[in-house]
Amino acid sequence: MSLGEAGGRRHDSILNDPRVRSRAIQILLLILVAVFLYDIAANTAKNLASRNIASGWDFLSRSAGFDVVFSLVPFTSDSNYGRALLVGFLNTILVSALGIVFATVIGFLIGVMRLSRNWLASRAAALYIEFVRNVPLLLQIFIWYKLVLKPLPEARNAIKFGEIGALSNKGLTLPAPIFAEGAWMAPLGLLVAVIASVLIHGWAKKRQTETGQRFPSGLTALALLLLLPPVFFALAGWPVTFDYPVMGSFSFRGGATLVPEFIALLLALSIYTAAFIAEAVRAGIQAISHGQTEASRALGLRPGPTMRLVIIPQAMRVIIPPMTSQYLNLIKNSSLAVAIGYPDLVATGGTTLNQTGQAVEIVLVWMAVYLTISLLTSGFMNWFNTRVRLVER
Incomplete structure:
Protein backbone atom coordinates (compact mmCIF):
# COMPACT_ATOMS: atom_id res chain seq x y z
CA MET A 1 0.00 0.00 0.00
CA SER A 2 1.41 3.39 -0.99
CA LEU A 3 1.56 6.42 1.27
CA GLY A 4 -0.89 8.26 -0.98
CA GLU A 5 -3.46 5.46 -0.76
CA ALA A 6 -3.17 5.39 3.06
CA GLY A 7 -3.62 9.15 3.29
CA GLY A 8 -6.64 8.98 1.00
CA ARG A 9 -8.28 6.31 3.13
CA ARG A 10 -7.68 8.29 6.32
CA HIS A 11 -9.20 11.32 4.60
CA ASP A 12 -12.25 9.30 3.54
CA SER A 13 -12.67 7.83 7.03
CA ILE A 14 -12.66 11.30 8.60
CA LEU A 15 -15.36 12.53 6.21
CA ASN A 16 -17.45 9.42 6.83
CA ASP A 17 -17.18 9.74 10.62
CA PRO A 18 -20.66 10.85 11.81
CA ARG A 19 -19.20 12.57 14.90
CA VAL A 20 -16.86 14.69 12.79
CA ARG A 21 -19.63 15.59 10.35
CA SER A 22 -21.99 16.46 13.21
CA ARG A 23 -19.46 18.75 14.90
CA ALA A 24 -18.53 20.40 11.61
CA ILE A 25 -22.19 21.12 10.82
CA GLN A 26 -22.76 22.51 14.33
CA ILE A 27 -19.72 24.78 14.09
CA LEU A 28 -20.83 26.01 10.67
CA LEU A 29 -24.33 26.66 12.00
CA LEU A 30 -22.96 28.61 14.98
CA ILE A 31 -20.86 30.74 12.64
CA LEU A 32 -23.88 31.49 10.45
CA VAL A 33 -26.01 32.41 13.47
CA ALA A 34 -23.26 34.67 14.84
CA VAL A 35 -22.92 36.42 11.48
CA PHE A 36 -26.70 36.83 11.28
CA LEU A 37 -26.94 38.32 14.79
CA TYR A 38 -23.99 40.62 14.12
CA ASP A 39 -25.64 41.86 10.92
CA ILE A 40 -28.90 42.56 12.80
CA ALA A 41 -27.07 44.41 15.59
CA ALA A 42 -25.02 46.49 13.15
CA ASN A 43 -28.09 47.33 11.06
CA THR A 44 -30.06 48.28 14.18
CA ALA A 45 -27.26 50.53 15.47
CA LYS A 46 -27.01 52.21 12.06
CA ASN A 47 -30.75 52.87 11.90
CA LEU A 48 -30.82 54.25 15.46
CA ALA A 49 -27.90 56.55 14.70
CA SER A 50 -29.54 57.82 11.51
CA ARG A 51 -32.65 58.75 13.53
CA ASN A 52 -30.67 60.29 16.39
CA ILE A 53 -32.12 57.76 18.89
CA ALA A 54 -29.78 57.11 21.78
CA SER A 55 -29.65 53.55 23.05
CA GLY A 56 -29.32 52.61 26.69
CA TRP A 57 -31.36 52.22 29.84
CA ASP A 58 -31.17 55.76 31.23
CA PHE A 59 -34.80 56.36 30.26
CA LEU A 60 -35.96 54.03 33.07
CA SER A 61 -35.23 56.72 35.66
CA ARG A 62 -37.18 59.45 33.85
CA SER A 63 -40.71 60.46 34.89
CA ALA A 64 -43.37 58.46 33.06
CA GLY A 65 -46.04 61.17 32.95
CA PHE A 66 -48.99 58.79 32.57
CA ASP A 67 -51.38 57.00 34.91
CA VAL A 68 -52.63 53.40 34.97
CA VAL A 69 -56.10 52.19 35.91
CA PHE A 70 -54.88 49.27 38.02
CA SER A 71 -51.69 48.71 39.98
CA LEU A 72 -50.54 46.36 42.72
CA VAL A 73 -47.87 48.83 43.87
CA PRO A 74 -48.18 52.58 44.36
CA PHE A 75 -47.89 54.41 41.04
CA THR A 76 -48.53 58.01 39.96
CA SER A 77 -47.75 60.03 36.88
CA ASP A 78 -44.59 61.22 38.63
CA SER A 79 -43.24 57.65 38.88
CA ASN A 80 -40.47 56.66 36.48
CA ALA A 176 -59.15 46.66 51.48
CA PRO A 177 -57.09 45.00 54.24
CA ILE A 178 -54.62 47.18 56.14
CA PHE A 179 -51.90 45.08 57.74
CA ALA A 180 -50.09 46.14 60.89
CA GLU A 181 -46.96 44.85 62.59
CA GLY A 182 -47.07 41.10 63.07
CA ALA A 183 -49.04 40.39 59.90
CA TRP A 184 -46.18 38.16 58.73
CA MET A 185 -47.54 35.48 61.08
CA ALA A 186 -50.26 34.56 58.55
CA PRO A 187 -47.80 33.67 55.73
CA LEU A 188 -45.74 31.81 58.33
CA GLY A 189 -48.80 29.77 59.28
CA LEU A 190 -49.46 29.03 55.61
CA LEU A 191 -45.86 27.88 55.14
CA VAL A 192 -46.08 25.61 58.19
CA ALA A 193 -49.36 24.18 56.87
CA VAL A 194 -47.83 23.42 53.46
CA ILE A 195 -44.78 21.72 54.97
CA ALA A 196 -46.92 19.72 57.38
CA SER A 197 -49.25 18.67 54.54
CA VAL A 198 -46.34 17.42 52.44
CA LEU A 199 -44.90 15.44 55.36
CA ILE A 200 -48.29 13.94 56.25
CA HIS A 201 -48.93 12.98 52.62
CA GLY A 202 -45.58 11.18 52.45
CA TRP A 203 -46.22 9.39 55.73
CA ALA A 204 -49.75 8.39 54.71
CA LYS A 205 -48.52 7.03 51.37
CA LYS A 206 -45.81 4.96 53.07
CA ARG A 207 -48.29 3.72 55.69
CA GLN A 208 -50.79 2.66 53.05
CA THR A 209 -48.08 0.83 51.08
CA GLU A 210 -46.93 -1.10 54.15
CA THR A 211 -50.25 -1.80 55.89
CA GLY A 212 -52.96 -1.11 53.30
CA GLN A 213 -54.66 1.31 55.70
CA ARG A 214 -55.65 4.68 54.26
CA PHE A 215 -55.28 8.00 56.02
CA PRO A 216 -57.32 11.06 54.95
CA SER A 217 -54.24 13.11 54.02
CA GLY A 218 -56.22 15.29 51.61
CA LEU A 219 -58.77 16.38 54.19
CA THR A 220 -56.02 16.82 56.76
CA ALA A 221 -54.07 19.06 54.40
CA LEU A 222 -57.20 21.10 53.67
CA ALA A 223 -57.88 21.52 57.39
CA LEU A 224 -54.29 22.62 58.03
CA LEU A 225 -54.36 25.14 55.17
CA LEU A 226 -57.65 26.61 56.41
CA LEU A 227 -56.94 26.62 60.15
CA LEU A 228 -53.22 27.26 60.70
CA PRO A 229 -52.97 30.74 59.08
CA PRO A 230 -55.89 32.11 61.17
CA VAL A 231 -54.43 30.49 64.31
CA PHE A 232 -51.03 32.10 63.72
CA PHE A 233 -52.78 35.37 62.92
CA ALA A 234 -54.74 35.16 66.18
CA LEU A 235 -51.52 34.55 68.12
CA ALA A 236 -50.22 37.81 66.64
CA GLY A 237 -53.32 39.67 67.91
CA TRP A 238 -55.17 39.96 64.58
CA PRO A 239 -52.94 42.75 63.20
CA VAL A 240 -55.30 43.71 60.37
CA THR A 241 -58.09 46.21 59.84
CA PHE A 242 -60.29 46.79 56.82
CA ASP A 243 -60.91 49.96 54.83
Whole structure:
Protein backbone atom coordinates (compact mmCIF):
# COMPACT_ATOMS: atom_id res chain seq x y z
CA MET A 1 0.00 0.00 0.00
CA SER A 2 1.41 3.39 -0.99
CA LEU A 3 1.56 6.42 1.27
CA GLY A 4 -0.89 8.26 -0.98
CA GLU A 5 -3.46 5.46 -0.76
CA ALA A 6 -3.17 5.39 3.06
CA GLY A 7 -3.62 9.15 3.29
CA GLY A 8 -6.64 8.98 1.00
CA ARG A 9 -8.28 6.31 3.13
CA ARG A 10 -7.68 8.29 6.32
CA HIS A 11 -9.20 11.32 4.60
CA ASP A 12 -12.25 9.30 3.54
CA SER A 13 -12.67 7.83 7.03
CA ILE A 14 -12.66 11.30 8.60
CA LEU A 15 -15.36 12.53 6.21
CA ASN A 16 -17.45 9.42 6.83
CA ASP A 17 -17.18 9.74 10.62
CA PRO A 18 -20.66 10.85 11.81
CA ARG A 19 -19.20 12.57 14.90
CA VAL A 20 -16.86 14.69 12.79
CA ARG A 21 -19.63 15.59 10.35
CA SER A 22 -21.99 16.46 13.21
CA ARG A 23 -19.46 18.75 14.90
CA ALA A 24 -18.53 20.40 11.61
CA ILE A 25 -22.19 21.12 10.82
CA GLN A 26 -22.76 22.51 14.33
CA ILE A 27 -19.72 24.78 14.09
CA LEU A 28 -20.83 26.01 10.67
CA LEU A 29 -24.33 26.66 12.00
CA LEU A 30 -22.96 28.61 14.98
CA ILE A 31 -20.86 30.74 12.64
CA LEU A 32 -23.88 31.49 10.45
CA VAL A 33 -26.01 32.41 13.47
CA ALA A 34 -23.26 34.67 14.84
CA VAL A 35 -22.92 36.42 11.48
CA PHE A 36 -26.70 36.83 11.28
CA LEU A 37 -26.94 38.32 14.79
CA TYR A 38 -23.99 40.62 14.12
CA ASP A 39 -25.64 41.86 10.92
CA ILE A 40 -28.90 42.56 12.80
CA ALA A 41 -27.07 44.41 15.59
CA ALA A 42 -25.02 46.49 13.15
CA ASN A 43 -28.09 47.33 11.06
CA THR A 44 -30.06 48.28 14.18
CA ALA A 45 -27.26 50.53 15.47
CA LYS A 46 -27.01 52.21 12.06
CA ASN A 47 -30.75 52.87 11.90
CA LEU A 48 -30.82 54.25 15.46
CA ALA A 49 -27.90 56.55 14.70
CA SER A 50 -29.54 57.82 11.51
CA ARG A 51 -32.65 58.75 13.53
CA ASN A 52 -30.67 60.29 16.39
CA ILE A 53 -32.12 57.76 18.89
CA ALA A 54 -29.78 57.11 21.78
CA SER A 55 -29.65 53.55 23.05
CA GLY A 56 -29.32 52.61 26.69
CA TRP A 57 -31.36 52.22 29.84
CA ASP A 58 -31.17 55.76 31.23
CA PHE A 59 -34.80 56.36 30.26
CA LEU A 60 -35.96 54.03 33.07
CA SER A 61 -35.23 56.72 35.66
CA ARG A 62 -37.18 59.45 33.85
CA SER A 63 -40.71 60.46 34.89
CA ALA A 64 -43.37 58.46 33.06
CA GLY A 65 -46.04 61.17 32.95
CA PHE A 66 -48.99 58.79 32.57
CA ASP A 67 -51.38 57.00 34.91
CA VAL A 68 -52.63 53.40 34.97
CA VAL A 69 -56.10 52.19 35.91
CA PHE A 70 -54.88 49.27 38.02
CA SER A 71 -51.69 48.71 39.98
CA LEU A 72 -50.54 46.36 42.72
CA VAL A 73 -47.87 48.83 43.87
CA PRO A 74 -48.18 52.58 44.36
CA PHE A 75 -47.89 54.41 41.04
CA THR A 76 -48.53 58.01 39.96
CA SER A 77 -47.75 60.03 36.88
CA ASP A 78 -44.59 61.22 38.63
CA SER A 79 -43.24 57.65 38.88
CA ASN A 80 -40.47 56.66 36.48
CA TYR A 81 -40.62 54.35 33.48
CA GLY A 82 -38.93 51.56 35.41
CA ARG A 83 -41.79 51.65 37.90
CA ALA A 84 -44.29 51.57 35.02
CA LEU A 85 -42.70 48.43 33.62
CA LEU A 86 -42.76 46.89 37.10
CA VAL A 87 -46.49 47.65 37.34
CA GLY A 88 -47.07 45.97 33.99
CA PHE A 89 -44.99 42.96 34.98
CA LEU A 90 -46.90 42.44 38.26
CA ASN A 91 -50.25 42.86 36.51
CA THR A 92 -49.22 40.24 33.94
CA ILE A 93 -48.16 37.82 36.67
CA LEU A 94 -51.42 38.39 38.57
CA VAL A 95 -53.81 37.77 35.69
CA SER A 96 -51.73 34.83 34.39
CA ALA A 97 -51.49 33.08 37.79
CA LEU A 98 -55.20 33.50 38.58
CA GLY A 99 -56.11 32.52 35.02
CA ILE A 100 -54.12 29.28 35.29
CA VAL A 101 -55.85 28.37 38.56
CA PHE A 102 -59.36 29.12 37.32
CA ALA A 103 -58.79 27.51 33.92
CA THR A 104 -57.47 24.34 35.55
CA VAL A 105 -60.45 24.01 37.90
CA ILE A 106 -63.02 24.75 35.18
CA GLY A 107 -61.22 22.57 32.64
CA PHE A 108 -61.16 19.52 34.91
CA LEU A 109 -64.84 19.92 35.78
CA ILE A 110 -65.88 20.30 32.14
CA GLY A 111 -63.61 17.45 31.04
CA VAL A 112 -65.15 15.04 33.54
CA MET A 113 -68.66 16.27 32.69
CA ARG A 114 -67.94 15.59 29.02
CA LEU A 115 -67.62 11.88 29.83
CA SER A 116 -70.59 11.78 32.21
CA ARG A 117 -73.38 9.28 31.64
CA ASN A 118 -75.84 12.08 32.32
CA TRP A 119 -77.04 13.19 28.88
CA LEU A 120 -77.67 16.81 29.89
CA ALA A 121 -74.31 17.25 31.63
CA SER A 122 -72.41 15.63 28.76
CA ARG A 123 -74.13 17.70 26.06
CA ALA A 124 -73.75 20.93 28.05
CA ALA A 125 -70.00 20.28 28.40
CA ALA A 126 -69.70 19.46 24.68
CA LEU A 127 -71.55 22.66 23.75
CA TYR A 128 -69.30 24.71 26.03
CA ILE A 129 -66.15 23.22 24.52
CA GLU A 130 -67.19 23.59 20.89
CA PHE A 131 -68.51 27.12 21.30
CA VAL A 132 -65.67 28.56 23.37
CA ARG A 133 -62.87 26.95 21.36
CA ASN A 134 -64.18 28.28 18.06
CA VAL A 135 -64.78 31.90 19.10
CA PRO A 136 -61.60 34.02 18.91
CA LEU A 137 -60.20 34.96 22.30
CA LEU A 138 -60.00 38.64 21.43
CA LEU A 139 -63.71 38.63 20.58
CA GLN A 140 -64.49 36.95 23.91
CA ILE A 141 -62.51 39.64 25.73
CA PHE A 142 -64.57 42.33 23.99
CA ILE A 143 -67.81 40.49 24.80
CA TRP A 144 -67.03 40.36 28.52
CA TYR A 145 -65.78 43.94 28.57
CA LYS A 146 -68.24 45.73 26.28
CA LEU A 147 -71.39 43.65 26.59
CA VAL A 148 -71.25 42.33 30.18
CA LEU A 149 -69.24 44.63 32.45
CA LYS A 150 -69.54 48.08 30.92
CA PRO A 151 -73.38 48.02 30.74
CA LEU A 152 -73.54 47.45 34.51
CA PRO A 153 -75.16 50.28 36.53
CA GLU A 154 -73.14 53.27 37.68
CA ALA A 155 -71.56 53.39 41.13
CA ARG A 156 -74.60 55.15 42.63
CA ASN A 157 -76.84 52.25 41.61
CA ALA A 158 -74.26 49.52 42.09
CA ILE A 159 -75.26 45.94 42.80
CA LYS A 160 -74.38 45.65 46.49
CA PHE A 161 -73.47 42.51 48.40
CA GLY A 162 -74.19 43.82 51.87
CA GLU A 163 -71.06 45.23 53.46
CA ILE A 164 -68.82 42.88 51.52
CA GLY A 165 -68.67 44.71 48.22
CA ALA A 166 -70.44 46.24 45.25
CA LEU A 167 -70.42 45.63 41.50
CA SER A 168 -70.76 48.48 39.00
CA ASN A 169 -69.36 49.64 35.69
CA LYS A 170 -66.33 50.83 37.68
CA GLY A 171 -65.56 47.27 38.68
CA LEU A 172 -65.87 45.09 41.77
CA THR A 173 -65.27 47.13 44.94
CA LEU A 174 -64.21 45.23 48.06
CA PRO A 175 -62.92 46.12 51.54
CA ALA A 176 -59.15 46.66 51.48
CA PRO A 177 -57.09 45.00 54.24
CA ILE A 178 -54.62 47.18 56.14
CA PHE A 179 -51.90 45.08 57.74
CA ALA A 180 -50.09 46.14 60.89
CA GLU A 181 -46.96 44.85 62.59
CA GLY A 182 -47.07 41.10 63.07
CA ALA A 183 -49.04 40.39 59.90
CA TRP A 184 -46.18 38.16 58.73
CA MET A 185 -47.54 35.48 61.08
CA ALA A 186 -50.26 34.56 58.55
CA PRO A 187 -47.80 33.67 55.73
CA LEU A 188 -45.74 31.81 58.33
CA GLY A 189 -48.80 29.77 59.28
CA LEU A 190 -49.46 29.03 55.61
CA LEU A 191 -45.86 27.88 55.14
CA VAL A 192 -46.08 25.61 58.19
CA ALA A 193 -49.36 24.18 56.87
CA VAL A 194 -47.83 23.42 53.46
CA ILE A 195 -44.78 21.72 54.97
CA ALA A 196 -46.92 19.72 57.38
CA SER A 197 -49.25 18.67 54.54
CA VAL A 198 -46.34 17.42 52.44
CA LEU A 199 -44.90 15.44 55.36
CA ILE A 200 -48.29 13.94 56.25
CA HIS A 201 -48.93 12.98 52.62
CA GLY A 202 -45.58 11.18 52.45
CA TRP A 203 -46.22 9.39 55.73
CA ALA A 204 -49.75 8.39 54.71
CA LYS A 205 -48.52 7.03 51.37
CA LYS A 206 -45.81 4.96 53.07
CA ARG A 207 -48.29 3.72 55.69
CA GLN A 208 -50.79 2.66 53.05
CA THR A 209 -48.08 0.83 51.08
CA GLU A 210 -46.93 -1.10 54.15
CA THR A 211 -50.25 -1.80 55.89
CA GLY A 212 -52.96 -1.11 53.30
CA GLN A 213 -54.66 1.31 55.70
CA ARG A 214 -55.65 4.68 54.26
CA PHE A 215 -55.28 8.00 56.02
CA PRO A 216 -57.32 11.06 54.95
CA SER A 217 -54.24 13.11 54.02
CA GLY A 218 -56.22 15.29 51.61
CA LEU A 219 -58.77 16.38 54.19
CA THR A 220 -56.02 16.82 56.76
CA ALA A 221 -54.07 19.06 54.40
CA LEU A 222 -57.20 21.10 53.67
CA ALA A 223 -57.88 21.52 57.39
CA LEU A 224 -54.29 22.62 58.03
CA LEU A 225 -54.36 25.14 55.17
CA LEU A 226 -57.65 26.61 56.41
CA LEU A 227 -56.94 26.62 60.15
CA LEU A 228 -53.22 27.26 60.70
CA PRO A 229 -52.97 30.74 59.08
CA PRO A 230 -55.89 32.11 61.17
CA VAL A 231 -54.43 30.49 64.31
CA PHE A 232 -51.03 32.10 63.72
CA PHE A 233 -52.78 35.37 62.92
CA ALA A 234 -54.74 35.16 66.18
CA LEU A 235 -51.52 34.55 68.12
CA ALA A 236 -50.22 37.81 66.64
CA GLY A 237 -53.32 39.67 67.91
CA TRP A 238 -55.17 39.96 64.58
CA PRO A 239 -52.94 42.75 63.20
CA VAL A 240 -55.30 43.71 60.37
CA THR A 241 -58.09 46.21 59.84
CA PHE A 242 -60.29 46.79 56.82
CA ASP A 243 -60.91 49.96 54.83
CA TYR A 244 -64.55 49.67 53.77
CA PRO A 245 -65.66 51.47 50.61
CA VAL A 246 -67.98 54.47 51.13
CA MET A 247 -70.14 55.97 48.41
CA GLY A 248 -68.99 59.45 47.45
CA SER A 249 -70.41 61.98 45.03
CA PHE A 250 -69.77 59.93 41.91
CA SER A 251 -67.96 56.74 42.95
CA PHE A 252 -66.77 54.76 45.93
CA ARG A 253 -64.06 56.08 48.20
CA GLY A 254 -61.73 53.71 49.99
CA GLY A 255 -61.61 49.96 49.66
CA ALA A 256 -60.04 48.18 46.72
CA THR A 257 -61.51 47.99 43.23
CA LEU A 258 -60.96 45.28 40.66
CA VAL A 259 -61.38 47.24 37.44
CA PRO A 260 -63.56 45.89 34.58
CA GLU A 261 -60.48 45.52 32.37
CA PHE A 262 -58.94 43.04 34.80
CA ILE A 263 -62.17 41.10 35.36
CA ALA A 264 -62.93 40.85 31.61
CA LEU A 265 -59.42 39.66 30.77
CA LEU A 266 -59.38 37.13 33.62
CA LEU A 267 -62.78 35.68 32.70
CA ALA A 268 -61.96 35.45 29.00
CA LEU A 269 -58.56 33.84 29.53
CA SER A 270 -59.89 31.36 32.10
CA ILE A 271 -62.97 30.28 30.16
CA TYR A 272 -61.17 30.09 26.81
CA THR A 273 -58.19 28.08 28.09
CA ALA A 274 -60.46 25.82 30.17
CA ALA A 275 -62.08 24.54 26.98
CA PHE A 276 -58.74 23.23 25.71
CA ILE A 277 -57.79 21.82 29.11
CA ALA A 278 -61.14 20.02 29.22
CA GLU A 279 -60.28 18.23 25.97
CA ALA A 280 -56.89 17.26 27.38
CA VAL A 281 -58.60 15.87 30.49
CA ARG A 282 -61.10 13.94 28.37
CA ALA A 283 -58.32 12.46 26.24
CA GLY A 284 -56.31 11.52 29.33
CA ILE A 285 -59.25 9.74 30.95
CA GLN A 286 -60.13 7.87 27.76
CA ALA A 287 -56.50 6.77 27.43
CA ILE A 288 -56.86 4.64 30.57
CA SER A 289 -57.91 1.06 29.97
CA HIS A 290 -61.53 0.32 30.78
CA GLY A 291 -60.26 -2.63 32.77
CA GLN A 292 -59.15 -0.22 35.47
CA THR A 293 -62.75 0.88 35.96
CA GLU A 294 -64.01 -2.69 35.97
CA ALA A 295 -61.37 -3.71 38.53
CA SER A 296 -62.39 -0.79 40.76
CA ARG A 297 -66.03 -1.81 40.58
CA ALA A 298 -65.06 -5.38 41.43
CA LEU A 299 -63.39 -4.04 44.57
CA GLY A 300 -66.57 -2.20 45.51
CA LEU A 301 -65.43 1.37 44.72
CA ARG A 302 -68.12 3.83 43.71
CA PRO A 303 -67.77 5.94 40.52
CA GLY A 304 -66.59 9.04 42.41
CA PRO A 305 -63.69 7.39 44.29
CA THR A 306 -62.84 5.38 41.16
CA MET A 307 -62.41 8.55 39.14
CA ARG A 308 -60.52 10.35 41.92
CA LEU A 309 -58.27 7.54 43.16
CA VAL A 310 -57.76 5.30 40.12
CA ILE A 311 -58.46 7.00 36.81
CA ILE A 312 -57.27 10.60 37.30
CA PRO A 313 -53.87 9.70 38.86
CA GLN A 314 -53.08 7.46 35.88
CA ALA A 315 -54.48 9.94 33.36
CA MET A 316 -52.25 12.77 34.60
CA ARG A 317 -49.28 11.45 32.60
CA VAL A 318 -51.36 12.07 29.45
CA ILE A 319 -53.00 15.29 30.65
CA ILE A 320 -49.96 17.25 31.88
CA PRO A 321 -48.01 17.74 28.58
CA PRO A 322 -50.90 19.35 26.62
CA MET A 323 -52.03 21.21 29.75
CA THR A 324 -48.53 22.72 30.01
CA SER A 325 -48.89 24.05 26.48
CA GLN A 326 -52.21 25.64 27.41
CA TYR A 327 -50.63 27.31 30.44
CA LEU A 328 -47.97 28.83 28.19
CA ASN A 329 -50.63 29.94 25.71
CA LEU A 330 -52.58 31.62 28.50
CA ILE A 331 -49.52 33.54 29.67
CA LYS A 332 -48.77 34.77 26.16
CA ASN A 333 -52.43 35.48 25.37
CA SER A 334 -52.54 37.82 28.38
CA SER A 335 -50.79 40.35 26.12
CA LEU A 336 -54.19 40.88 24.43
CA ALA A 337 -54.95 43.04 27.47
CA VAL A 338 -53.75 46.02 25.47
CA ALA A 339 -56.98 45.82 23.44
CA ILE A 340 -59.14 46.86 26.43
CA GLY A 341 -56.64 49.04 28.28
CA TYR A 342 -55.57 46.68 31.05
CA PRO A 343 -52.05 47.84 32.01
CA ASP A 344 -50.07 44.66 31.56
CA LEU A 345 -46.42 44.52 30.54
CA VAL A 346 -47.18 44.98 26.84
CA ALA A 347 -49.49 47.94 27.45
CA THR A 348 -47.18 49.84 29.82
CA GLY A 349 -44.20 48.95 27.67
CA GLY A 350 -45.99 50.18 24.55
CA THR A 351 -46.79 53.52 26.18
CA THR A 352 -43.18 53.81 27.32
CA LEU A 353 -41.96 53.00 23.81
CA ASN A 354 -44.20 55.64 22.23
CA GLN A 355 -42.98 58.32 24.63
CA THR A 356 -39.27 57.48 24.67
CA GLY A 357 -38.66 55.82 21.32
CA GLN A 358 -36.53 53.13 23.02
CA ALA A 359 -37.92 50.36 20.84
CA VAL A 360 -34.98 47.99 21.13
CA GLU A 361 -34.84 48.14 24.92
CA ILE A 362 -38.60 47.70 25.35
CA VAL A 363 -38.74 44.76 22.96
CA LEU A 364 -35.82 43.15 24.81
CA VAL A 365 -37.72 43.57 28.09
CA TRP A 366 -40.81 41.96 26.57
CA MET A 367 -38.83 39.06 25.18
CA ALA A 368 -36.82 38.49 28.37
CA VAL A 369 -39.87 38.59 30.67
CA TYR A 370 -42.13 36.31 28.62
CA LEU A 371 -39.27 33.91 27.89
CA THR A 372 -38.38 33.71 31.58
CA ILE A 373 -41.97 33.18 32.71
CA SER A 374 -42.54 30.53 30.04
CA LEU A 375 -39.34 28.64 30.86
CA LEU A 376 -40.09 28.68 34.59
CA THR A 377 -43.64 27.45 33.98
CA SER A 378 -42.46 24.75 31.59
CA GLY A 379 -39.70 23.67 33.98
CA PHE A 380 -42.10 23.37 36.91
CA MET A 381 -44.63 21.39 34.87
CA ASN A 382 -41.88 19.07 33.60
CA TRP A 383 -40.80 18.48 37.18
CA PHE A 384 -44.39 17.81 38.19
CA ASN A 385 -44.79 15.44 35.26
CA THR A 386 -41.84 13.36 36.45
CA ARG A 387 -43.45 13.10 39.88
CA VAL A 388 -46.78 11.74 38.63
CA ARG A 389 -45.65 9.54 35.76
CA LEU A 390 -46.00 5.80 36.06
CA VAL A 391 -42.85 4.00 37.20
CA GLU A 392 -42.57 0.64 35.50
CA ARG A 393 -40.98 -2.26 37.32
